[in-house]
Amino acid sequence: MRCPACSQVIQPDRTGKCPLCGFPARELNRKVTTIYATTSAIFFSTLVYALLVYLMRTAHTAQPTPVANTMFWLAIGLSVADGVAMLVVNNITVKAALCEVPAILGLCVFFLSGEVAEFVALLGISVALFVLLAAKIPSYINQIEQKAIQEWQQQQPEDRSW
Numbered sequence: 001m002r003c004p005a006c007s008q009v010i011q012p013d014r015t016g017k018c019p020l021c022g023f024p025a026r027e028l029n030r031k032v033t034t035i036y037a038t039t040s041a042i043f044f045s046t047l048v049y050a051l052l053v054y055l056m057r058t059a060h061t062a063q064p065t066p067v068a069n070t071m072f073w074l075a076i077g078l079s080v081a082d083g084v085a086m087l088v089v090n091n092i093t094v095k096a097a098l099c100e101v102p103a104i105l106g107l108c109v110f111f112l113s114g115e116v117a118e119f120v121a122l123l124g125i126s127v128a129l130f131v132l133l134a135a136k137i138p139s140y141i142n143q144i145e146q147k148a149i150q151e152w153q154q155q156q157p158e159d160r161s162w
């Protein structure tokens with residue numbers, strides 16, 4: 001792996017530290033891997049809803065009603081608010097969970113109306129939010145690395161700085 005502190009390709013020692021500079025590289029690496037694993041898991045769970053609707057599209061026989069129609073537009077409104085909340089929130093796992101919300105609402109609307117197109121519209125909002133999130137992940141990871149390096153440098157004994 002590459003040590004984020006000294007930018008060298010290294011093999012962490014027994015304690016997970018960089019043998020060149022002493023930065024706890026393995027711990028940070030684990031943290032980054034967890035972020036990728038969690039966000040991917042949330043994304044794939046969203047695809048499960050799509051599969052569910054695909055399998056149920058003929059078996060589920062609900063009829064479009066005025067109530068179902070109101071619920072659809074309510075779901076669209078909530079999804080837009082959800083998208084705004086996602087841009088404001090800082091935690092990446094919370095962001096990913098918020099990306100999933102429109103698809104969940106879409107599933108509820110589908111159960112009410114039986115309209116696959118309404119689910120697809122809401123799923124589309126989810127996918128768009130996930131695309132936005134995916135574009136942000138590299139800079140988010142970079143932020144985490146910089147913060148970890150900074151904290152580590154502050155913990156170093158004074159004589160290391162000169």
Ligand SMILES: [Zn+2]
Pocket residue numbers: 003004005006007008010018019020021022023
């Ligand atoms: Zn290093």
